[in-house]
Amino acid sequence: MRYWRVERKSSEGQLDLGRAFDLMSAIGHEDVNAMAGAILKTVASAAPIVQCTIFAYEFGNRPRTVAVADRRGGRFLQDIADSYARHYYALDGNQSVIAPASSRQDCAIVLHQQASDEIAHAGYRAACYQRPNVSDRLSLLVQPAGDIWLSVNFYRDSAQGQFGPGEIAAIETLAPLFAHGAQHHYRLNGQPLQGAGPMMLASLRRHCPDLSKRELDVLRGVLEGLTAVEIADAMGLQPSSVITYQKRAYKRMGISSQRQLFALCLGPQAA
Known part of the structure; x- marks a missing residue:
């Protein structure tokens, strides 16, 4: 497992305007999963990814699922997300980033990579990686407010192996776009009233x-x-x-x- 802060880079190549438009259109969309779907389509230019989830970690509570998208369709991924939030989130390496002691106020974007074979807990590994046939996960973490973190997660199919350095670099280039899109969507549509x-x-x-x-x-x-x-x-x-x-x-x-x-x-x- 490893995580690092994203530094802004000059983009190479061009982003498909149609996918960029879909991503912007998904912000605040009434379809709760539209943002995850648009991100999944857009990131396809950087690497083959089968699933995308967006979680909100609010006030130290267990995560809340903001959106999911699965190329295979169905609600299978939603069930996996629910299982993660109920049973396994505390075991996630993301917690080392979003812990209160490491809270950031400077709009930093952090990438965290966590492969299946790096997870020691058998139940977590089976439920969230082996069962959905995931070999690797790359998480984009951004903090829209002091006690709130968003996690945009990209999952790699086992047949595709782990993310390569070139693929990670390409996703890192797109990270600011995804991070700001997810934050705006959260503020418009994903953020519940603070009860x-x-x-x-x-x-x-x-x-x-x-x-x-x-x-x-x-x-x-x-x-x-x-x-x-x-x-x-x-x-x-x-x-x-x-x-x-x-x-x-x-x-x-x-x-x-x-x-x-x-x-x-x-x-x-x-x-």
Whole structure:
């Protein structure tokens, strides 16, 4: 696995105007997957890629799928994206880029490469690489706001092997176009209204930075009014595991009840 900051380069060759127009037209489109589809078509000039996903990582929560596109059609990729968001996102190498300690405010664009054989976790590797027949992934990461990152992901079919240096260089040249297009689309169509849940969760993260991602996911469910069974179903866990994560989080924060949790979110002196 490796990641690096994209430096602006002078473009070589020409971008097909029809594909560029499709990409611009997809910004804010009512079809939620139009942006991923337009990016997938445009990037074909740089390298053979079979799938594209766009995820939003907001306020340290588990990722939300903004758009998907699969040359093979169907909702298979959507199911894979859902599985990633529920079970495996914390194992993703992208987390080393989007972690709060490495948060950037200078509109940097970062590329991260992660091949199937570099993933140690068998479940993650099977669900997100082997099952969809992916050998390599190149992720374009950009930060539209302080607590928000977008990830535009390009997936390589196993028959095509890993990305070559020339293909990566060609994608890197197009990266600013994709990054700015994805950011504008997110602001127009992909960004949900910031409800109480995400904002309160951000407050908890500031209060207790040691909370794990699983603990934060459980607390998010509690703040949204879900039961332990409903949270367990959303996270793919047993209800007993949810209760364990909740108790562990409460202990870290020095509280013992749901009432104190809400008080902690709403005011620094309330808890």
